[in-house]
Amino acid sequence: MLRNEQKQELKQLKDSSACIIIGGGISGLIIATLLQRRGMKVTVLDKGRGIGGRLATRRINYSEDIEGVFDYGAQYFSVKQPEFQVWVDDWLKQGVIREWCRGFGKVDGKSRYCGVKGTRSIAKYLAQDLEVHTSTRVVKLNYETQWLIETEENQQFRGDILVMTPPVPQSLDLLDNSQIDLATSIRTSLEQISYHRCIAVLALLEKPSSIPTPGGLALEDESLVWLASNSQKGISPNGYAITLHAYPHFSDTYWNYSDTEIAQKLLGAASSWINSPVIKYQVHRWRYSLPKTFYSKPYLALPELPLVMAGDAFVSPKIEGAVLSGIAAARYILQESI
Incomplete structure (x- = not known):
C-alpha cells in the first residue's frame, strides 16, 4: 500500500x-x-483549417439568401457499444446531435444520429475547453x-x-x-x-431534389455509393444542398481527373434523384476514407x-x-x- x-x-x-x-x-x-x-x-x-477530420461540414454561399450547408465526410453514426452510448447520451442532452432516422428506405429500428448543425458540431463541442491549434x-x-x-x-x-x-x-x-x-x-x-479513397461532390441545387425521405440513399451504382439531402437532414435550411460520395473504384479511377470532369460524371449518375439545375458545386477528395x-x-x-x-x-x-x-x-x- x-x-x-x-x-x-x-x-x-x-x-x-x-x-x-x-x-x-x-x-x-x-x-x-x-x-x-x-x-x-x-x-x-x-x-486542417477546421477541427474534426472527417467530421466535416462546409458552407457554400450563392447569394445573400441562398447558402448550402454540407456534411461531406462522415454522414451519420449509430451505436452498438455501451461505452459509446455514454458519449452519445451526453451529446443528445447538450443538443449537439439528434436522431436523424431509423433506417434509409427500410426502417429497422436502429437510431442513426447526426449533428444538429452538421457533424463538425460534435468536434467543436469536444474541443471547446481544449487547447487546439488548427492549420x-x-x-x-x-x-x-x-x-x-x-x-x-x-x-x-x-x-x-x-x-x-x-x-x-x-x-x-x-x-x-x-x-x-x-x-x-x-x-x-x-x-x-x-484505406479506401472517396471523392465527394457538394452540389447546391435550384430546387429540392427527389432524394426520398429521410434524405439519405445508399447506392450500389458503379459510380455512386451514397447520396444525401442536407436540407432534409435539417442542417441546410437556406439552400438545397446535396452530398454525393463516389464508389471506391470510381474514386481510384478518376482521382486525378479535373473537378469539372468528376462533377459531370457523378452528377450525371445521380440525375434521376437530383431533378434540379445545379447552381454551384465543389469537389473534395478524401485520400483516407474508411479503412480497408x-x-x-x-x-x-x-x-x-x-x-x-x-x-x-x-x-x-x-x-x-x-x-x-x-x-x-x-x-x-x-x-x-x-
Missing part, C-alpha cells in the same frame, strides 16, 4: 505530465478530453527525455507523451521523416493498414518512447470505432501515468 505522501507525489507527477496529440479527429479529441479531465496538460495539433502541420518529431514537436511554421511544442491519430500512412511518413524507427514486426503490421484493413488492437503503445497511436483503423471503423479506440488509448495513458 502506498502512503498518503507517495500517492500525492504520484498525483503531482500525473498532473504535471504534458501530452501532445497530433490529429484533431474524433479519436484525438476523445483522448484529449479524457486526459484533461484527469488533470493532464493536453495540446491538440491539427493540420498546424507537424513536420518533425524528436524524443530525448521529452518530445519536441516542430511545425511547418517553425512552432515548437514539448510534451512527455505523444499521441498520433492521423491515418496510419501519414503517421508512418512523419516517423520516417523524423528518423524514428519502429520494431520490424510493428512496422510490418502498420504498413498492412490501407485494421490493426489487431484498439491502440498501439510504445512505452519506451513514449508514443501511442489510435484511430478508426484500430480494430473497427467509422465514428464508433474511432471513439472506442480513443477511450482505450486514454485509459492506457492514464494507467501508465499514475
Whole structure:
C-alpha cells in the first residue's frame, strides 16, 4: 500500500505530465478530453483549417439568401457499444446531435444520429475547453527525455507523451521523416493498414431534389455509393444542398481527373434523384476514407518512447470505432501515468 505522501507525489507527477496529440479527429479529441479531465496538460495539433477530420461540414454561399450547408465526410453514426452510448447520451442532452432516422428506405429500428448543425458540431463541442491549434502541420518529431514537436511554421511544442491519430500512412511518413524507427514486426503490421479513397461532390441545387425521405440513399451504382439531402437532414435550411460520395473504384479511377470532369460524371449518375439545375458545386477528395484493413488492437503503445497511436483503423471503423479506440488509448495513458 502506498502512503498518503507517495500517492500525492504520484498525483503531482500525473498532473504535471504534458501530452501532445497530433490529429484533431474524433479519436484525438476523445483522448484529449479524457486526459484533461484527469488533470493532464493536453495540446491538440491539427493540420486542417477546421477541427474534426472527417467530421466535416462546409458552407457554400450563392447569394445573400441562398447558402448550402454540407456534411461531406462522415454522414451519420449509430451505436452498438455501451461505452459509446455514454458519449452519445451526453451529446443528445447538450443538443449537439439528434436522431436523424431509423433506417434509409427500410426502417429497422436502429437510431442513426447526426449533428444538429452538421457533424463538425460534435468536434467543436469536444474541443471547446481544449487547447487546439488548427492549420498546424507537424513536420518533425524528436524524443530525448521529452518530445519536441516542430511545425511547418517553425512552432515548437514539448510534451512527455505523444499521441498520433492521423491515418496510419501519414503517421508512418512523419516517423520516417523524423528518423524514428519502429520494431520490424510493428512496422510490418502498420504498413498492412490501407484505406479506401472517396471523392465527394457538394452540389447546391435550384430546387429540392427527389432524394426520398429521410434524405439519405445508399447506392450500389458503379459510380455512386451514397447520396444525401442536407436540407432534409435539417442542417441546410437556406439552400438545397446535396452530398454525393463516389464508389471506391470510381474514386481510384478518376482521382486525378479535373473537378469539372468528376462533377459531370457523378452528377450525371445521380440525375434521376437530383431533378434540379445545379447552381454551384465543389469537389473534395478524401485520400483516407474508411479503412480497408485494421490493426489487431484498439491502440498501439510504445512505452519506451513514449508514443501511442489510435484511430478508426484500430480494430473497427467509422465514428464508433474511432471513439472506442480513443477511450482505450486514454485509459492506457492514464494507467501508465499514475
